[in-house]
Amino acid sequence: ETGVTQSPTHLIKTRGQQVTLRCSSQSGHNTVSWYQQALGQGPQFIFQYYREEENGRGNFPPRFSGLQFPNYSSELNVNALELDDSALYLCASSLGGGRTEAFFGQGTRLTVV
Protein backbone atom coordinates (compact mmCIF):
# COMPACT_ATOMS: atom_id res chain seq x y z
CA GLU A 1 0.00 0.00 0.00
CA THR A 2 1.53 3.30 -1.08
CA GLY A 3 1.28 6.39 1.09
CA VAL A 4 0.53 9.98 0.12
CA THR A 5 3.14 11.44 -2.20
CA GLN A 6 3.63 15.08 -3.14
CA SER A 7 5.70 16.74 -5.84
CA PRO A 8 7.85 18.68 -6.07
CA THR A 9 9.46 18.70 -2.62
CA HIS A 10 10.85 22.20 -2.98
CA LEU A 11 10.03 25.07 -5.30
CA ILE A 12 11.18 28.66 -5.72
CA LYS A 13 8.96 31.08 -7.63
CA THR A 14 8.91 34.79 -8.33
CA ARG A 15 6.12 37.05 -7.09
CA GLY A 16 3.30 37.22 -9.65
CA GLN A 17 4.02 33.79 -11.14
CA GLN A 18 1.73 30.77 -11.05
CA VAL A 19 2.49 27.39 -9.47
CA THR A 20 1.01 23.89 -9.56
CA LEU A 21 1.56 21.39 -6.76
CA ARG A 22 0.65 17.72 -7.10
CA CYS A 23 -0.56 15.02 -4.73
CA SER A 24 -1.16 11.30 -5.13
CA SER A 25 -3.58 9.99 -2.54
CA GLN A 26 -3.10 6.80 -0.57
CA SER A 27 -4.38 3.71 -2.33
CA GLY A 28 -8.15 3.39 -1.97
CA HIS A 29 -8.69 6.92 -0.63
CA ASN A 30 -11.23 9.09 -2.47
CA THR A 31 -10.80 12.36 -0.56
CA VAL A 32 -7.93 14.84 -0.77
CA SER A 33 -7.47 17.96 1.36
CA TRP A 34 -4.89 20.71 1.05
CA TYR A 35 -3.37 22.70 3.90
CA GLN A 36 -0.96 25.62 4.12
CA GLN A 37 1.52 25.71 7.00
CA ALA A 38 3.45 28.91 7.66
CA LEU A 39 6.60 28.72 9.75
CA GLY A 40 5.83 28.15 13.42
CA GLN A 41 2.09 27.76 12.82
CA GLY A 42 -0.34 24.89 12.59
CA PRO A 43 -1.64 23.89 9.14
CA GLN A 44 -4.55 25.95 7.78
CA PHE A 45 -7.26 24.28 5.68
CA ILE A 46 -7.38 25.45 2.04
CA PHE A 47 -9.97 23.12 0.44
CA GLN A 48 -11.06 19.53 0.04
CA TYR A 49 -12.01 17.40 -2.96
CA TYR A 50 -14.27 14.37 -2.72
CA ARG A 51 -14.97 12.27 -5.80
CA GLU A 52 -13.66 15.05 -8.08
CA GLU A 53 -15.83 17.81 -6.57
CA GLU A 54 -14.77 20.56 -4.16
CA ASN A 55 -16.84 19.96 -1.03
CA GLY A 56 -15.30 22.40 1.42
CA ARG A 57 -13.16 25.52 1.35
CA GLY A 58 -11.27 27.51 3.94
CA ASN A 59 -10.60 31.23 4.10
CA PHE A 60 -8.35 31.46 1.03
CA PRO A 61 -8.81 33.75 -1.99
CA PRO A 62 -9.99 32.45 -5.40
CA ARG A 63 -6.44 32.52 -6.77
CA PHE A 64 -6.04 29.25 -4.83
CA SER A 65 -7.77 26.59 -6.93
CA GLY A 66 -7.63 22.86 -7.34
CA LEU A 67 -8.59 19.75 -9.21
CA GLN A 68 -9.13 16.11 -8.41
CA PHE A 69 -8.73 13.50 -11.11
CA PRO A 70 -10.60 10.20 -11.66
CA ASN A 71 -7.74 8.31 -9.96
CA TYR A 72 -8.25 10.66 -6.96
CA SER A 73 -4.89 12.40 -7.34
CA SER A 74 -5.08 16.17 -6.98
CA GLU A 75 -3.50 19.47 -7.96
CA LEU A 76 -3.29 22.76 -6.09
CA ASN A 77 -2.85 25.81 -8.29
CA VAL A 78 -1.92 29.23 -7.01
CA ASN A 79 -2.03 32.24 -9.33
CA ALA A 80 -0.43 35.67 -8.90
CA LEU A 81 1.93 34.48 -6.18
CA GLU A 82 2.56 36.77 -3.23
CA LEU A 83 5.46 36.73 -0.78
CA ASP A 84 3.06 35.57 1.99
CA ASP A 85 2.30 32.43 -0.02
CA SER A 86 5.72 31.12 1.05
CA ALA A 87 4.89 28.09 3.19
CA LEU A 88 4.83 24.31 3.44
CA TYR A 89 1.86 22.95 1.46
CA LEU A 90 0.50 19.69 2.78
CA CYS A 91 -1.82 17.24 1.12
CA ALA A 92 -3.91 14.75 3.11
CA SER A 93 -5.91 11.80 1.89
CA SER A 94 -8.77 9.98 3.58
CA LEU A 95 -12.03 8.17 2.91
CA GLY A 96 -15.65 9.16 2.86
CA GLY A 97 -15.52 12.91 2.44
CA GLY A 98 -12.75 13.36 4.98
CA ARG A 99 -14.33 12.14 8.19
CA THR A 100 -11.92 9.25 8.64
CA GLU A 101 -8.27 9.28 9.68
CA ALA A 102 -6.26 11.71 7.55
CA PHE A 103 -2.85 10.69 6.21
CA PHE A 104 -0.47 13.42 5.10
CA GLY A 105 2.27 13.59 2.52
CA GLN A 106 5.74 15.02 3.07
CA GLY A 107 4.74 18.44 1.79
CA THR A 108 5.99 20.90 -0.81
CA ARG A 109 8.10 23.80 0.45
CA LEU A 110 7.21 26.85 -1.68
CA THR A 111 9.38 29.95 -1.50
CA VAL A 112 8.20 33.11 -3.25
CA VAL A 113 10.89 35.73 -3.88
Added chain:
Amino acid sequence: KQEVTQIPAALSVPEGENLVLNCSFTDSAIYNLQWFRQDPGKGLTSLLLIQSSQREQTSGRLNASLDKSSGRSTLYIAASQPGDSATYLCAVRLSGGSNYKLTFGKGTLLTVNP
Protein backbone atom coordinates in the same frame (compact mmCIF):
# COMPACT_ATOMS: atom_id res chain seq x y z
CA LYS B 1 -15.27 29.29 15.18
CA GLN B 2 -13.28 26.35 16.52
CA GLU B 3 -9.99 27.30 18.15
CA VAL B 4 -7.37 24.78 19.26
CA THR B 5 -4.70 25.61 21.81
CA GLN B 6 -1.70 23.51 22.75
CA ILE B 7 0.22 23.96 25.98
CA PRO B 8 3.13 24.09 26.50
CA ALA B 9 4.53 25.54 23.28
CA ALA B 10 7.86 23.83 24.00
CA LEU B 11 9.00 21.13 26.39
CA SER B 12 12.45 19.73 27.16
CA VAL B 13 12.81 16.53 29.19
CA PRO B 14 15.54 14.00 29.98
CA GLU B 15 15.41 10.61 28.33
CA GLY B 16 13.21 8.09 30.13
CA GLU B 17 10.77 10.59 31.55
CA ASN B 18 7.00 10.20 31.15
CA LEU B 19 5.31 13.32 29.83
CA VAL B 20 1.92 14.81 28.96
CA LEU B 21 1.06 17.17 26.14
CA ASN B 22 -2.16 19.17 26.34
CA CYS B 23 -4.70 20.22 23.75
CA SER B 24 -7.84 22.28 24.33
CA PHE B 25 -10.63 23.22 21.92
CA THR B 26 -13.45 25.73 22.20
CA ASP B 27 -16.31 23.89 20.43
CA SER B 28 -17.11 20.55 22.04
CA ALA B 29 -19.29 19.39 19.11
CA ILE B 30 -16.46 17.43 17.56
CA TYR B 31 -16.53 14.40 15.26
CA ASN B 32 -13.02 13.21 16.08
CA LEU B 33 -9.60 14.37 17.24
CA GLN B 34 -6.27 13.37 15.77
CA TRP B 35 -2.72 13.67 17.13
CA PHE B 36 0.18 14.08 14.70
CA ARG B 37 3.94 14.21 14.86
CA GLN B 38 5.96 16.52 12.61
CA ASP B 39 9.72 16.39 12.17
CA PRO B 40 11.43 19.67 11.09
CA GLY B 41 10.46 20.64 7.55
CA LYS B 42 8.56 17.39 7.02
CA GLY B 43 4.98 16.27 6.66
CA LEU B 44 2.65 15.04 9.38
CA THR B 45 2.63 11.50 10.72
CA SER B 46 -0.67 10.35 12.21
CA LEU B 47 -0.23 8.99 15.75
CA LEU B 48 -3.70 8.43 17.13
CA LEU B 49 -7.30 9.09 16.12
CA ILE B 50 -10.01 9.35 18.80
CA GLN B 51 -13.65 9.33 17.78
CA SER B 52 -16.03 11.57 19.72
CA SER B 53 -17.61 8.52 21.40
CA GLN B 54 -14.25 7.28 22.73
CA ARG B 55 -12.42 8.26 25.90
CA GLU B 56 -8.92 7.13 24.95
CA GLN B 57 -6.73 5.38 22.41
CA THR B 58 -3.39 3.65 22.87
CA SER B 59 -0.55 2.82 20.50
CA GLY B 60 2.66 1.48 21.97
CA ARG B 61 4.09 4.06 24.38
CA LEU B 62 1.45 6.61 23.40
CA ASN B 63 -1.92 7.13 25.04
CA ALA B 64 -4.37 9.84 24.04
CA SER B 65 -7.44 10.78 26.09
CA LEU B 66 -10.46 12.85 25.17
CA ASP B 67 -12.84 14.78 27.43
CA LYS B 68 -15.37 16.36 25.08
CA SER B 69 -17.38 18.12 27.77
CA SER B 70 -14.36 20.06 29.01
CA GLY B 71 -12.87 20.51 25.53
CA ARG B 72 -9.59 18.78 26.33
CA SER B 73 -7.32 16.05 25.06
CA THR B 74 -3.97 14.85 26.39
CA LEU B 75 -1.20 12.87 24.76
CA TYR B 76 0.80 10.79 27.22
CA ILE B 77 4.23 9.56 26.15
CA ALA B 78 5.79 6.89 28.35
CA ALA B 79 9.53 6.37 28.77
CA SER B 80 10.50 9.12 26.33
CA GLN B 81 13.41 8.59 23.92
CA PRO B 82 15.58 11.06 21.92
CA GLY B 83 13.82 9.79 18.78
CA ASP B 84 10.55 11.20 20.15
CA SER B 85 11.92 14.73 19.64
CA ALA B 86 9.55 16.48 17.21
CA THR B 87 6.59 18.86 17.11
CA TYR B 88 3.31 17.29 18.20
CA LEU B 89 0.12 18.68 16.70
CA CYS B 90 -3.45 18.21 17.81
CA ALA B 91 -6.27 18.58 15.24
CA VAL B 92 -10.02 18.58 15.71
CA ARG B 93 -12.76 17.77 13.22
CA LEU B 94 -16.16 19.28 13.96
CA SER B 95 -19.37 17.33 13.60
CA GLY B 96 -22.08 18.58 11.29
CA GLY B 97 -21.60 20.62 8.15
CA SER B 98 -17.97 21.59 8.77
CA ASN B 99 -16.69 18.06 9.23
CA TYR B 100 -14.61 18.16 6.06
CA LYS B 101 -11.71 20.02 7.68
CA LEU B 102 -9.24 19.63 10.51
CA THR B 103 -8.52 22.61 12.76
CA PHE B 104 -4.99 22.48 14.15
CA GLY B 105 -3.23 23.89 17.16
CA LYS B 106 0.22 25.43 16.77
CA GLY B 107 1.89 22.39 18.27
CA THR B 108 4.21 21.52 21.13
CA LEU B 109 7.93 21.27 20.32
CA LEU B 110 9.29 18.33 22.32
CA THR B 111 13.01 17.83 22.92
CA VAL B 112 14.15 14.63 24.67
CA ASN B 113 17.73 14.92 25.87
CA PRO B 114 19.98 11.83 26.03
